[in-house]
Every structure is written in C-alpha cells, then in structure tokens.
Amino acid sequence: MIRFLCSVRFALVLxxxxxxxxxxxxxxxxxxxxxxxxSKWVYRSPWFLAVLVGAFINILGSALKRWPFQKRxxxxxxxxxxxxxxxxxxxxxxxxxxxxxxLLAEGAGSxxxxxxxxxxLAIEDQQGRVDLISMxxxxxxxxxxxxxxxxxxxxxxxxxxxKWISLAQRVERxxxxxxxxxxxxYLKGWGGVQGGLFPIERPLSDDLVAALNxxxxxxxxxxxxxxxxxxxxxxxxxxxxxxxxxxxxxIASQVExxxxxxxxxxxxxxxxxxxxALLLSALLYxxxxxxxSWAEEPGVNPSEGLRFFECNGERVALxxxxxxxxxxxxxxxxxxxxxxxxxxxLRLHDLRTVCYPGSSSPYGYEGRFxxxxxxxxxxxxxxxxxxKGYRFxxxxxxxxxxxxxxxxxxxxxxxxxxxxxxxxxxxxxALGSFLFYRQRFKRR
Amino acid sequence: xxxxxxxxxSIAFKVAAASLDSTPLLYEGRFRPAASIPSxxxxxxxxxxxxxSRWRCLPSRRFGEWLPLCALLKSEENPTLYPExxxxxxxxxxxxxxxxPSSAPLRKELDKLLWEGYRPxxxxxxxxxxxxxxxxxxxxxxxxxxxxxxxPLTLSLAISYLLGWILGPLLFIAPFALHTLWLVARIAxxxxxxxxxxxxxxxxxxxxxxxxxxxxxxYRRVVICGGLAAGGLLLLFWLSHLGEGMENLPPVLxxxxxxxxxVLLVSGSYGALLLASILGHSYLIKPSLRTxxxxxxxxxxxxxxxxxxxxxxxxxxxxxxxxxxDWDPKESWAFISICSYLLIIHARQFRLLSDLWLALSxxxxxxxxxxxxxxxxxxLKTGLHSYGFGQxxxxxxxxxxxxxxxxxxxxxxxxxxxxxx
Numbered sequence: 027m028i029r030f031l032c033s034v035r036f037a038l039v040l041x042x043x044x045x046x047x048x049x050x051x052x053x054x055x056x057x058x059x060x061x062x063x064x065s066k067w068v069y070r071s072p073w074f075l076a077v078l079v080g081a082f083i084n085i086l087g088s089a090l091k092r093w094p095f096q097k098r099x100x101x102x103x104x105x106x107x108x109x110x111x112x113x114x115x116x117x118x119x120x121x122x123x124x125x126x127x128x129l130l131a132e133g134a135g136s137x138x139x140x141x142x143x144x145x146x147l148a149i150e151d152q153q154g155r156v157d158l159i160s161m162x163x164x165x166x167x168x169x170x171x172x173x174x175x176x177x178x179x180x181x182x183x184x185x186x187x188x189k190w191i192s193l194a195q196r197v198e199r200x201x202x203x204x205x206x207x208x209x210x211x212y213l214k215g216w217g218g219v220q221g222g223l224f225p226i227e228r229p230l231s232d233d234l235v236a237a238l239n240x241x242x243x244x245x246x247x248x249x250x251x252x253x254x255x256x257x258x259x260x261x262x263x264x265x266x267x268x269x270x271x272x273x274x275x276x277i278a279s280q281v282e283x284x285x286x287x288x289x290x291x292x293x294x295x296x297x298x299x300x301x302x303a304l305l306l307s308a309l310l311y312x313x314x315x316x317x318x319s320w321a322e323e324p325g326v327n328p329s330e331g332l333r334f335f336e337c338n339g340e341r342v343a344l345x346x347x348x349x350x351x352x353x354x355x356x357x358x359x360x361x362x363x364x365x366x367x368x369x370x371x372l373r374l375h376d377l378r379t380v381c382y383p384g385s386s387s388p389y390g391y392e393g394r395f396x397x398x399x400x401x402x403x404x405x406x407x408x409x410x411x412x413x414k415g416y417r418f419x420x421x422x423x424x425x426x427x428x429x430x431x432x433x434x435x436x437x438x439x440x441x442x443x444x445x446x447x448x449x450x451x452x453x454x455x456a457l458g459s460f461l462f463y464r465q466r467f468k469r470r
Numbered sequence: 471x472x473x474x475x476x477x478x479x480s481i482a483f484k485v486a487a488a489s490l491d492s493t494p495l496l497y498e499g500r501f502r503p504a505a506s507i508p509s510x511x512x513x514x515x516x517x518x519x520x521x522x523s524r525w526r527c528l529p530s531r532r533f534g535e536w537l538p539l540c541a542l543l544k545s546e547e548n549p550t551l552y553p554e555x556x557x558x559x560x561x562x563x564x565x566x567x568x569x570x571p572s573s574a575p576l577r578k579e580l581d582k583l584l585w586e587g588y589r590p591x592x593x594x595x596x597x598x599x600x601x602x603x604x605x606x607x608x609x610x611x612x613x614x615x616x617x618x619x620x621x622p623l624t625l626s627l628a629i630s631y632l633l634g635w636i637l638g639p640l641l642f643i644a645p646f647a648l649h650t651l652w653l654v655a656r657i658a659x660x661x662x663x664x665x666x667x668x669x670x671x672x673x674x675x676x677x678x679x680x681x682x683x684x685x686x687x688x689y690r691r692v693v694i695c696g697g698l699a700a701g702g703l704l705l706l707f708w709l710s711h712l713g714e715g716m717e718n719l720p721p722v723l724x725x726x727x728x729x730x731x732x733v734l735l736v737s738g739s740y741g742a743l744l745l746a747s748i749l750g751h752s753y754l755i756k757p758s759l760r761t762x763x764x765x766x767x768x769x770x771x772x773x774x775x776x777x778x779x780x781x782x783x784x785x786x787x788x789x790x791x792x793x794x795x796d797w798d799p800k801e802s803w804a805f806i807s808i809c810s811y812l813l814i815i816h817a818r819q820f821r822l823l824s825d826l827w828l829a830l831s832x833x834x835x836x837x838x839x840x841x842x843x844x845x846x847x848x849x850l851k852t853g854l855h856s857y858g859f860g861q862x863x864x865x866x867x868x869x870x871x872x873x874x875x876x877x878x879x880x881x882x883x884x885x886x887x888x889x890x891x
Contacts, residue, residue: 034820038813045809052802056850061797069797112781116795125792380599382718383534384503390599390721405600407725409790419790439792448794452781459774467767 031080032087040084044077078113085110101465105458111451118443124416126366128436130395135373139438144364145333151357160364170357176336190214191343195350200313202245203306204355208237216307222274223261224307226300238299238306245355249285250309256288257281258308271316278312333361368438370412372397377432379423391423393434404436415440479651494612495584496577498525502536527584528552528560533596534604539564552587559583585609602724607659615659623652624673624708631680631701634693642693646680649700653677660716665733666723668847668860669715671740672707676700678741682768692764695748703744710863728786735779736804742772743811743839750833753825754881762825765832766818773811780804799853803842810835826889830882837871 030036051068055061068074085106092099119125126139147159149168159166165176194209205212211234216224230238243251257278264273281288294305310316335342342350344361351358377393392405397418402410404420411417422435441448526536529551541549542564548557563580570576588609597604607615627645634642653674656664664670676699683696723729746768753761784801788794795801814831817823823831841849844867847858 034816034822037816038822041809041813041816045806045813048797048802048806048809051797052799052806052846052850055799055852061852065797112794119794380597382503383532383597384536385718387718388721389597389604389718390602390724392600403600406721407728407790408601417789417792419792421791437792441788441792441794444788444794448788449785452785456774456778456781459770459777463770463774466770 028087031083032091034088036080037084037088040077040080044074044081047074047077082110082113098465101458101461103458104454104461108451108454108456108458111447111454115443115446115448115451118447119441122442124366124368124438124440126438127421128372128418128438129433130372130374130436131433132374132377132431135371137368137371139366139368140363141366146362146364147335148360148362149352149357150360158362195343197310197315198351199349200315201306201309202351202355203241203243204245204351205237205241208234211237212303212306223258224303226303230299230303234303235299238302241302242355243294243302248290249288250282251294252288252290253278253282253285253312254305254309255290255292255294256284257312258305261308261311262304271311274308274311275314275316278308279314282312335359368416369414370397370416372418372436374434377423377434391420393420393423415442417441492577492581493585494609494616495527495588496522496525496581497527497616502526503534529588529591529606551591556583556587560587611659614655618652618655618659619714623648624704627652627676628701628704628708631676631697631704634697634701642680642684642687642697646677646684649677649680656716662719662726663730663734665737666719666729667715667717667858668844669707669710669712671733671737671843672703672710672712673715674734675737675741675744676703678738679703679745682742682745682771686764686767689760689764691752691758691761692745692749692768695752696745699744699748725786728782728789732779732783732786735775735782737779737843739772739775739779740839740843742768742775743836746772746832747836750829750831751878751881753829754833754878754885757825757885762828765828766815769811769815769832773808773815776804776811777808780808798855799850800842800846800855803838803846807835807838807842810838826882826885830878833878834875837875840867840871 047068051064054067055064058064089103089106092102095103124139126141128136128139130136145161147161147166148156149159149170150156151170155170157168157170159168190210190213194213197209197213198205211231212224215228215231215234246254260277260281261274264277294302297305333344335344337352340352342352342359344350344359349358349360373396375394375396378391379388380390380392381387382389390405392403392408395402395404395410395418397410397412402418404410404418406420409417409419417439419437419439420434421437424433424435523540524538527539528537528541528549529535530537530541531549531551533551537549542557542561548554550557550560552560560580560583563576563583567573567576567580591606592608593605595603595605627649630645630648631642634645653664656670656673664674679696680700683692683700686692746765749761749765749768753765780801783804784794787796814823814828814835818828844863846853847855848860848862848867849864851859851861
C-alpha cells in the first residue's frame with residue numbers, strides 16, 4: 027500500500043483525477059454562471075482536497091524513497107520541494123492570512139474589511155433589537171429568535187427562476203402583508219395576463235389559498251386597504267372593455283391618492299381567498315407592478331449570492347442587501363458580509379478615472395488615500411504595502427462620471443507565507459524544470 | 471557584428487521609408503484618436519470634400535487627440551498645437567491645395583510643413599496618470615507605424631514559412647529574421663510586449679515556433695513542422711479579421727514588467743507545445759526513430775515555459791489582487807494543460823508510454839492549450855481575464871478540433887495495424 031502511495035502510477039492517477047475534476051469545475055462554472063457553485067462542487071469539495079493531500083503524500087513519499095540522495099536527484103528534488111512549498115504556502119495563507127474588500131466613498135474613512143465568501147445574518151425583532159448570527163456548518167441560532175435557521179441547498183436555478191424570486195422579494199418589501207413566502211406562487215399564477223385583475227376562473231392552488239388565508243391585512247394601513255378595495259371594484263367595472271395594464275395602473279394610483287377619504291366597508295381579513303387574490307392584484311397595480319412587464323424584467327444571475335434558508339418550515343430566499351420577513355412578519359432578516367477590522371485606518375480623498383484621449387476606455391484608475399495619516403497614491407498595478415504586511419490594491423472605481431462622489435473597492439490582503447514559502451517555492455519549481463531539461467537533453 | 475546588423479537595419483529602414491510617397495503625417499493615421507469637437511470636422515464627411523480632408527493630421531489643442539485637415543477651414547482660432555504662424559501657413563497651403571487638388575508641389579509643401587511642425591511635439595507627454603504617462607510618438611515611430619501598415623507582412627511571411635521547408639532550412643532564416651524585425655518594430659511603435667490581445671499572440675506564437683524550430687534545426691523534420699505551424703498560424707491571423715491588435719491597453723494590463731514576464735512565457739509555451747503537437751502528427755503519418763526524442767524535447771521546453779509563466783502570473787495576481795491562485799477559469803485551464811503535459815512526461819519518464827502513444831498524446835494534449843488560449847476567452851467567457859473576451863469562430867473551432875481528433879484516431883489505428891503486421 028505504502029509502495030503504491032509513493033509510486034508514479036499513483037502520481038498519474040492523481041494527475042488524471044485532478045485534470046478531470048477541474049474540467050468538470052470549469053464546465054459547472056460556465057453552465058451555472060457561478061464560481062461559487064464550482065467551488066462548492068469541486069475546488070472546496072472533499073474529493074478535491076483528497077487529491078491535493080494525495081499529491082502531497084505522493085510527492086513526499088517519492089522523494090523520501092530516493093534516500094540517500096545523489097547528484098542526479100537534484101532536479102527532481104528541487105522541482106518537487108518547490109511544489110510542496112507552494113501547496114503549503116496556500117494552506118498557511120488560508121489559515122493565517124487576510125483577504126477582503128474595503129469599500130470607500132470619496133471623503134470617507136474605514137478600517138473594516140468585508141470578507142469574501144463569509145456572511146452573517148442580521149435578525150431584527152419588532153422592538154428593534156438586532157442580533158447578528160454567523161452560520162456555522164449551515165446552522166445558526168439566535169438569542170432573540172426561538173427557532174433554528176438552517177441554510178438549504180440552493181435548488182438548481184434557471185436565470186428565469188431567480189428573476190421571479192427577486193421580483194417576489196421586491197413585492198414583499200413593498201407590501202408587508204405576510205404571505206409566508208407564497209408571493210412567488212401568486213406572481214407566477216398571475217403572470218402572463220394581458221391586463222385586468224388576478225384571474226380567478228382558474229382554481230387557486232392549495233398553497234396559495236392557505237397563504238392568502240394566513241395573510242395579515244391588518245398590518246396594512248387603512249387607506250391602503252381602501253385603495254385595494256376600491257380600485258379592484260373600479261377595474262372590475264371596466265373588465266368588459268379589455269382593461270390594459272397601463273389603464274389599471276392609472277386607475278389604481280388615482281384611487282390611492284383618494285385612499286384616505288374612501289370608506290372601508292368590508293373587513294378584508296375575513297374575506298375569501300379569491301377576493302384577497304383580486305384585491306392584491308389591484309394593490310400591486312397601485313404600486314406600479316404589472317404582470318406584462320415581468321416578462322421583460324432583466325434576468326438575475328442566480329450566482330449573485332442568492333441564499334436559501336429554512337425556518338420552521340418557511341422557505342426564505344435572500345440576496346445580499348436583501349431583506350425578508352419571517353414568522354408572520356414578527357422578525358426581519360438581512361444578509362450581510364462578515365467583517366474584520368485591520369490595524370490601519372484608510373481614508374479616501376480623491377478618486378479619478380483617466381481615459382484615453384477621445385474615448386471612454388480607461389487609461390488608469392487612481393486615487394489619493396491616507397493611511398494612518400500618511401498620504402499615499404494608489405493606482406491599478408501600483409499597490410501599497412504597509413509595514414505590517416497589508417497590501418492595498420485599487421480594484422474598482424464607480425461610477426465613472428466625475429459629477430457624483432465616487433466609490434473605490436480596494437482589495438486588501440495579508441499573506442504571511444508568500445515571502446517564506448510561496449514565492450521561493452515557485453522559484454524552485456521553475457529552477458527544477460530547467461534542471462530537468464538540462465539533465466535530460468545534456469547530450470545531444 | 472552588432473554594428474553591421476544595426477547599419478543593415480537602418481539602411482533597410484531608410485530604403486523602405488523612402489518608398490513612401492509622403493511623410494506619415496499626411497496620411498490617414500488609424501491609431502490617432504479623433505478629436506471630440508465635431509464642429510471642427512463634421513464637414514469632412516460631406517461627399518464633395520476630397521478624401522484627404524478626413525485624414526487626422528493635426529495634433530489638437532486637446533492633448534492626445536488629432537484633428538482632420540478640414541479643421542483648417544474654420545480659421546477663427548487655432549485649434550492645433552502648432553504655433554500661430556505655422557498654422558496660418560498650413561491653412562493657406564491647404565486652401566490653395568483645395569483649389570488645385572492635383573498640384574504636387576503644394577502637396578509636398580503641406581507635407582513638409584506638417585512634418586517639420588511636429589518635430590518639437592514628438593516625445594512630449596499628453597496624458598498623465600500616477601506612475602505613468604503617454605507621449606506623442608516620435609517621428610521614427612510614426613514612420614514605422616506607416617511602414618507596418620503598408621507592407622503586406624502577414625501574408626508574405628505566412629507564404630514564405632509554408633514554402634521555407636520545401637526550399638530548405640537556410641531559406642527559413644530569412645522569413646524568421648523579417649518576422650523578428652516586424653515584432654521589434656511593433657514593440658517600438660506600441661511600447662509594450664507584443665502579447666496584450668488575441669491578435670498579437672497570433673503574431674508572436676508563430677515567431678516562437680519558427681525560432682524554436684531553427685534552434686532544433688539539425689533535425690530536418692522539426693523545421694518542416696515549424697514552418698507549417700508558423701505559416702498556418704499567420705494564415706489564421708490573416709483570415710480571422712482580428713485587426714491589427716494595436717488598440718489601447720486596459721489599465722489592468724498596463725504593466726510592462728509583468729505583462730512581459732507572464733504572457734511572453736505562457737504564450738511562448740503555446741508555440742513550443744504546438745510544435746510538439748505537429749511533430750506528433752508527423753510521427754503518426756510517417757514514423758521515424760529520432761522524432762520521439764524531439765517531441766519530448768519540445769514538450770519539456772513547452773511545459774517548463776508554461777509552468778514558469780503560469781507561476782509568474784500567479785505571483786502577479788498575488789502582488790496585485792492579493793491571491794496567488796483562485797481557480798479562475800483561465801487559471802483552471804492553465805492547470806489542466808499543465809496536468810496533461812505532466813501526465814505525459816511522467817508516464818514517459820517511467821517508460822509507461824510507447825513512442826506511438828507519446829506522439830498521439832502530444833498531439834491530443836494541445837487541445838487543452840487551444841482551449842486555454844481560445845476557448846476560455848471566446849467560449850466560456852467567465853472569470854477575471856475578462857479584458858480578453860471576444861466572440862466568433864466557436865463553431866469552426868469545435869469543428870476543427872473534432873476533425874483533428876478523428877484524423878488522429880484514424881492515424882493511430884492505422885499505425886497500430888502496421889506495427890502489428
């Protein structure tokens with residue numbers, strides 16, 4: 027067994043499996059459009075880690091096998107020692123290094139990094155108390171929150187599906203009637219109609235009926251309830267004459283302006299599910315949503331950080347900076363990047379994009395910063411490294427127009443292993459390859 | 471020796487420059503950015519105006535931009551960087567030429583005025599950013615640029631490479647020398663390594679192939695294969711309509727030190743590995759005893775360059791983006807290519823690969839390189855190397871790969887049968 031682990035056959039198996047796995051990963055990334063998915067299935071998966079560990083053992087073993095070393099082993103030892111140093115350098119960086127982004131607007135200062143791939147949840151209750159939860163192994167518990175949150179596997183999403191989810195989130199922010207996550211079903215059920223109200227000639231699905239029955243209309247202010255009622259009545263009156271969506275929006279928004287003066291002659295909380303469905307569609311018109319425009323809604327890339335959580339059987343999808351309500355509106359939940367403080371304070375004074383003459387293609391991005399009071403200038407490919415080993419790289423400048431305050435994204439990192447392990451290792455690999463060639467083709 | 475070479479180059483250059491009918495300023499400079507003041511030039515596009523009116527010959531007061539000749543018509547105020555008296559001289563000359571379009575002396579005078587007037591402007595900066603600046607091209611650079619555009623270099627080089635192997639390796643040296651001069655001239659004009667976009671790599675890689683096959687030219691077959699590969703790539707460039715590849719550089723690439731070190735090595739390795747692949751094909755067509763050794767030698771050179779170049783790229787990424795390696799698709803495919811070549815080298819080293827399999831795998835492994843080179847930028851289009859993305863040719867690429875795979879299968883089966891017999 028040990029002989030096999032140190033053999034070249036095992037090395038070939040490892041190389042071939044690494045090759046296959048990485049091809050699969052780039053394919054996954056191209057299909058889903060998400061680097062995250064590729065990382066999850068390959069680069070950070072146990073099998074890829076197993077290949078790396080296997081390579082480590084194989085290289086180490088095959089080197090030790092050659093003991094006592096002779097002169098002819100020098101190229102082999104140099105190249106493979108270099109490789110081991112590079113791999114261990116990566117592990118050291120992962121364990122002890124820092125990698126994150128620093129966002130700054132002109133004039134602002136900060137010493138807080140946002141960490142890539144690390145996020146936390148901010149839960150807020152109705153008294154305004156906030157609790158920050160870091161999810162560990164896909165689970166998190168809060169002191170405020172009686173129920174455990176579970177992060178769910180992201181379902182295989184089409185771009186189209188993600189579009190619906192983001193639309194449902196927008197509607198949910200606009201109209202805080204708790205629908206238990208059923209906005210998606212509702213919007214899809216309504217979608218594709220030429221105009222008019224929610225079509226109730228088709229039977230409603232059981233989920234939707236349950237959600238509509240649970241929805242809490244009393245959370246809405248009374249004028250808005252009256253708006254829903256009266257605009258639904260007015261649109262229904264015109265139903266014969268093929269009401270287009272724009273006319274519906276105009277009716278509903280005019281009704282909304284009179285909302286305070288309209289009588290609320292029906293208790294909406296106790297209305298039937300069908301009535302509620304009709305009223306909701308009228309309310310959506312009042313807020314400018316209409317089903318025809320959804321088809322033209324730009325697709326949302328599912329890779330843009332949509333995450334799925336389950337809480338007491340309720341499914342929530344959250345994007346970054348997105349917000350959702352939980353347990354009948356008793357709590358709200360937001361997704362935030364994890365933060366880390368660095369021992370430097372950075373302030374952005376001025377930022378600009380220099381363009382090539384006569385065009386809008388950039389020649390350079392540059393900014394004046396101060397770090398702990400000392401002035402520095404950063405530009406792309408002009409990186410600043412502090413004495414504590416933190417490197418600051420100006421990665422992005424938005425927006426390009428000079429009229430608005432500009433924002434910079436700085437990539438900040440600290441890699442304690444690079445001078446000791448990674449770079450010398452890379453140098454040794456290159457030297458070793460050269461020596462191999464010399465050894466192999468010395469005699470021509 | 472070096473003095474003779476310089477003397478030869480300068481004479482060749484002078485002869486070539488003398489063949490131009492005017493100085494590069496009285497000429498449609500394609501890489502001079504147009505001025506963004508339309509009121510000064512929109513008249514040029516009237517059908518009645520002569521073509522020359524649209525040529526961008528006058529350095530504008532907005533630094534770095536160029537005005538067309540017809541800007542001289544609007545005389546209220548001097549829009550150029552030329553001094554006032556010269557501007558009026560130019561204007562009179564141009565107006566006279568408009569009256570008498572066929573007058574050679576007038577045209578010559580206009581040309582001379584432009585050329586002499588430009589002298590103080592050459593090599594002065596027009597654009598500043600932290601740590602770097604752009605200069606107005608020197609008159610030498612302008613002449614070179616015009617020469618590069620006038621001479622039908624791509625096609626003539628492609629043909630001479632393709633024919634070079636028929637006429638023998640000695641005649642192979644001439645196109646290689648011309649190719650070298652061409653690349654040097656490009657570097658002199660663009661002031662950067664000739665590898666910043668797809669078009670430029672398609673000019674640089676054949677040079678590596680040709681150079682390497684000259685280095686190994688003791689073996690005739692290498693030269694033949696090198697000529698085929700280099701000529702083929704240049705022909706591909708000529709057919710591909712990729713443009714000159716002399717466009718502006720995005721800021722992320724604007725670092726000659728790193729761009730040179732990383733991309734020159736990586737795309738250089740593509741050249742060596744292409745040579746290995748063609749040698750592999752040739753072995754399958756007609757086996758010879760010495761071919762496998764040459765295949766292995768080019769594989770070693772190519773893999774060494776690829777590993778070195780990829781590591782340098784990783785160090786560049788670590789120095790700027792802060793991470794050494796992050797499985798960006800370009801990185802992943804570089805890794806895949808390296809793995810495939812290491813597989814071959816290790817298997818060969820431990821005698822697990824016969825000559826036939828060595829040739830076949832050297833030919834097949836180049837598929838990974840083509841995907842790294844072309845596929846990631848044109849088919850996958852994800853990841854951080856986004857400045858290189860483009861489109862087109864996907865179907866042709868896949869068809870060519872499929873055809874080559876079929877051909878290789880057929881050749882290998884045929885060879886195997888022969889060996890069995």
